[in-house]
Amino acid sequence: MMQKINRPNLKFSPLQIVQISAVVFAILLTLILWIFFTEPLSQSLSPFWNDKLIDVLVFIPAVGAALAATLLTRQFEKEEIPYHIWQAFAIGLWFWVAGEISGMIYDAIYWDTVYPDLRLTDMFWLLGYFFLGLSLFYQLRLVYGAQNSKSRRLYLGLFTLALLITAWLTNLAEKAGLGEGSAWIILFITVLYPVFDLTEGATAIWLSFLFGRGQWSRPWLGLILFALSDSVNTFYWLGGYDFISIMAQDVLNFLSVASYPASYMVAGLALLSNYFILRYGEDSGLIKVTKQNR
Amino acid sequence: MRYFFREIEDIPFDNSPVSAEVYFRGANATGMIEKQFSADRVAVQFFISGVPGMAYLLDAGQSNSISLTDFSSLSDGVSHTRAINLPDVAGRLLLLALESQVTNRFTITTNGDWAEQINRWKQEQLNGLVEIKSQNLHGFALFWQGEPQKSDLIFSTLLGFVNNFPKLDSAWEAIVYSHPVVAQAYQCTVLRQGAVHWCHKVLTRYQEMVGQKLLQMMNRELNRQMQPWRWNIVIDENDMLETHFFPYIMDAAHAYRALFMAMGAQMNFVIGNNLTQKLLNETFEQIRPDERVSLQSQRLIPAAFSE
Numbered sequence: 001m002m003q004k005i006n007r008p009n010l011k012f013s014p015l016q017i018v019q020i021s022a023v024v025f026a027i028l029l030t031l032i033l034w035i036f037f038t039e040p041l042s043q044s045l046s047p048f049w050n051d052k053l054i055d056v057l058v059f060i061p062a063v064g065a066a067l068a069a070t071l072l073t074r075q076f077e078k079e080e081i082p083y084h085i086w087q088a089f090a091i092g093l094w095f096w097v098a099g100e101i102s103g104m105i106y107d108a109i110y111w112d113t114v115y116p117d118l119r120l121t122d123m124f125w126l127l128g129y130f131f132l133g134l135s136l137f138y139q140l141r142l143v144y145g146a147q148n149s150k151s152r153r154l155y156l157g158l159f160t161l162a163l164l165i166t167a168w169l170t171n172l173a174e175k176a177g178l179g180e181g182s183a184w185i186i187l188f189i190t191v192l193y194p195v196f197d198l199t200e201g202a203t204a205i206w207l208s209f210l211f212g213r214g215q216w217s218r219p220w221l222g223l224i225l226f227a228l229s230d231s232v233n234t235f236y237w238l239g240g241y242d243f244i245s246i247m248a249q250d251v252l253n254f255l256s257v258a259s260y261p262a263s264y265m266v267a268g269l270a271l272l273s274n275y276f277i278l279r280y281g282e283d284s285g286l287i288k289v290t291k292q293n294r
Numbered sequence: 295m296r297y298f299f300r301e302i303e304d305i306p307f308d309n310s311p312v313s314a315e316v317y318f319r320g321a322n323a324t325g326m327i328e329k330q331f332s333a334d335r336v337a338v339q340f341f342i343s344g345v346p347g348m349a350y351l352l353d354a355g356q357s358n359s360i361s362l363t364d365f366s367s368l369s370d371g372v373s374h375t376r377a378i379n380l381p382d383v384a385g386r387l388l389l390l391a392l393e394s395q396v397t398n399r400f401t402i403t404t405n406g407d408w409a410e411q412i413n414r415w416k417q418e419q420l421n422g423l424v425e426i427k428s429q430n431l432h433g434f435a436l437f438w439q440g441e442p443q444k445s446d447l448i449f450s451t452l453l454g455f456v457n458n459f460p461k462l463d464s465a466w467e468a469i470v471y472s473h474p475v476v477a478q479a480y481q482c483t484v485l486r487q488g489a490v491h492w493c494h495k496v497l498t499r500y501q502e503m504v505g506q507k508l509l510q511m512m513n514r515e516l517n518r519q520m521q522p523w524r525w526n527i528v529i530d531e532n533d534m535l536e537t538h539f540f541p542y543i544m545d546a547a548h549a550y551r552a553l554f555m556a557m558g559a560q561m562n563f564v565i566g567n568n569l570t571q572k573l574l575n576e577t578f579e580q581i582r583p584d585e586r587v588s589l590q591s592q593r594l595i596p597a598a599f600s601e
Binding site: 210 | 502503504505506507508510511514515518562563564565566567568569570572576
């Protein structure tokens with residue numbers, strides 16, 4: 001039997017909420033860029049507070065995206081396949097929120113001293129990658145129709161393969177003199193980020209091509225932006241900045257600073273739209289419907 | 295005397311086909327006018343949603359298509375003229391019977407015999423129409439791949455038309471038909487089966503990909519879009535319930551095209567063009583070859599329904 005869709009009993013319509021959120025995010029993004037490049041608090045207070053203000057502003061869309069993903073997940077029945085996709089996505093984003101919080105705490109403790117080599121923040125980031133990767137894996141498996149109970153084991157196998165490749169790359173990086181003075185495990189974790197970024201970014205791009213202009217492609221765009229942001233950092237870490245002009249460096253810096261919060265914003269808005277579509281259906285105003293006899 | 299669907303009350307007229315025609319046209323009703331000559335000679339004209347359809351002369355079990363003018367001019371020897379309303383399913387199955395040939399005729403006397411016969415048809419993967427007659431019963435059941443089709447099963451009983459097999463209370467005469475592939479009614483049947491099966495596979499796969507809620511949303515939209523056409527087609531969960539009487543294959547193809555186009559547009563919005571194309575292609579390959587050929591002959595193909 002057809003279920004009844006809940007009529008929105010909100011002050012603003014779902015469409016308006018999405019539009020308002022988009023405007024708020026655009027303002028936030030502008031503010032983040034302005035604070036990053038002009039450092040207004042660095043002189044009046046300290047660089048620490050300038051940095052923390054950016055962190056707090058980035059934290060807002062990060063929490064928003066994780067919340068939207070959670071709400072979206074709850075729109076599915078547990079036995080439905082999309083439930084598992086969005087559940088893994090939500091868990092991944094919550095781990096990244098935890099990464100943001102722990103990063104702020106570490107800054108508060110160690111800003112003026114030396115940071116510990118192994119940080120809880122890395123664990124949160126990597127767990128986030130694990131679950132976001134799982135989400136991508138579930139989505140690809142669903143698209144290609146390969147349904148079997150061994151899929152989690154297959155994913156763990158692929159994950160282990162990524163770790164082995166990272167270990168091999170770490171040895172190469174060590175021989176090339178990168179990360180001098182750092183322990184092997186620290187270098188390994190540092191290399192792990194671009195490996196995950198590359199894998200998940202490429203998978204997200206592939207999914208975006210598959211979904212084309214479909215509504216369900218949009219959350220994956222957030223992951224692509226995140227990979228773009230991190231790839232600039234990786235390029236910097238590999239010493240790439242030594243070979244490009246100051247102007248090009250500025251462009252890359254701008255791209256990196258803008259795409260990082262934008263990744264949360266794009267994912268958050270897409271997840272919120274999808275949540276509203278599922279929750280309120282045609283009444284969300286987010287899908288086109290025929291008007292007769294409504 | 296009555297020949298088809300004897301248990302159904304006649305529409306009260308002055309025994310004139312002209313007033314019956316006025317009624318069908320005015321009410322946009324589906325039904326038939328039956329002119330009885332003798333126990334085994336009868337002429338039938340269909341009205342489909344108020345529009346005069348085809349006419350047939352049935353003589354000693356052999357039916358032949360006749361023109362509407364010929365039907366009108368048949369008056370000598372007519373012992374009784376009657377008009378009855380028909381549900382669309384009854385109309386389309388009767389039309390299929392009139393365009394087909396009897397291949398087997400036998401009597402069923404016990405429930406055991408009937409169950410055995412059903413099993414035999416299942417094993418034989420029967421694709422065809424079965425007519426059943428008894429003292430208080432007349433109707434048709436379409437078997438496809440040996441299974442009776444719920445949406446193509448109708449019997450006239452003393453209680454009116456029913457859409458399931460009635461209880462066997464007296465001996466049943468069963469008539470099995472074979473269908474010439476060129477017969478319009480048979481082509482409509484194969485096309486309908488193809489569209490229904492393809493639609494089921496598309497909806498099932500779409501639900502798998504996006505979940506129950508988005509499927510229901512699409513179903514509501516499809517049903518809304520089909521409403522102005524007044525087709526007896528409803529999308530419910532993963533199924534297309536198609537009970538419309540399309541006398542011509544072009545009419546049926548037009549309806550299915552509209553449905554699949556709306557479906558393609560809805561899926562395109564959610565999962566995008568590439569995945570919609572992929573989904574339509576994969577599911578199209580899963581339907582029976584004869585049904586696929588029938589859909590292809592009407593250009594009802596995956597490429598036509600994604601941008």
